[in-house]
Amino acid sequence: MTAIISTVGSSILGSVATKTFDSLVTSKYTSKSDKKKWIREKILILFSELTSEVDSITCINLEEKRTKVRQLISTINLLVENRKLQTNLKNYSFILDEYQCFKDEINLEHIHEDLVNSLKIYMNKM
Secondary structure, three states: OHHHHHHHHHHHHHHHHHHHHHHHHHHHHHHHHHHHHHHHHHHHHHHHHHHHHHHOOOOOOHHHHHHHHHHHHHHHHHHOOOHHHHHHHHHHHHHHHHOOOOOOOOOHHHHHHHHHHHHHHHHHHO
16 A cells, blocks of 8 residues: 555656646746747837838938937847848948938948848848
8 A cells, every 4th residue: 555655656746847847948948939039020120110211211301310210220239149230230320320421422222222131131031
């Protein structure tokens, strides 16, 4: 009788230990997965907002758009780890800052297209 109780107790203890271990490992994996999903969704939203702002830049609203673009780029740079994309975003921001001085030398539409293409390439790799 004692052997049966001991065997049942060991089985229950083993089951509880296994369930606890599985629960901890699964919750950690799920947490990481949820975090990656949230970051991905946030980046896609920010890319969409940045693209919208870039596509609507004109000489008239450049100053206003430049501020919004800078804010978006700063936030994106916090979330992405791709150095090439971060450099492209910083370069774009710099070009917008210098546009007034070099209007004749900068093809803003071409610069916009390059930025949007960089965002598309990054999105395809996500």
